[in-house]
Amino acid sequence: MIYYSAIKKDNKIYVGKRHGECFAKMTRCGVKNVGIDSVQGFITNKGKFVDREEAYKIAKSCGQYKREQLCSEDCALSTLKILFSEDLW
Numbered sequence: 001m002i003y004y005s006a007i008k009k010d011n012k013i014y015v016g017k018r019h020g021e022c023f024a025k026m027t028r029c030g031v032k033n034v035g036i037d038s039v040q041g042f043i044t045n046k047g048k049f050v051d052r053e054e055a056y057k058i059a060k061s062c063g064q065y066k067r068e069q070l071c072s073e074d075c076a077l078s079t080l081k082i083l084f085s086e087d088l089w
Contacts, residue, residue, distance in 0.1 A: 001045040001062045002055055005085045009038035013049055018085045042083065052082035059083050 004015040007022040009031060014022040019040050026034040042055040050058065059065040066087055 002042045002059050003045055004043040006043045006049055007038050007040050008049055055083040056081050064088050
């Protein structure tokens with residue numbers, strides 16, 4: 001199960017409800033070039049960081065994935081196999 005949005009950079013993980021919150025935390029912590037060499041992903045119920053692709057699989061299998069309710073089949077996002085925080089909450 002997916003619990004938080006997260007960004008991993010330089011072996012540190014920053015969490016928030018949305019990735020924008022994670023970037024804001026990074027900036028407040030003095031991290032330079034927050035978008036360079038960082039990996040956007042999520043934290044699971046087991047405390048594990050997973051990238052967007054793995055998070056997509058987990059959210060689908062747990063019934064957390066909501067994009068299908070929000071996006072019609074002809075929507076460009078409907079074919080992506082990656083997770084966005086908006087797909088959850």
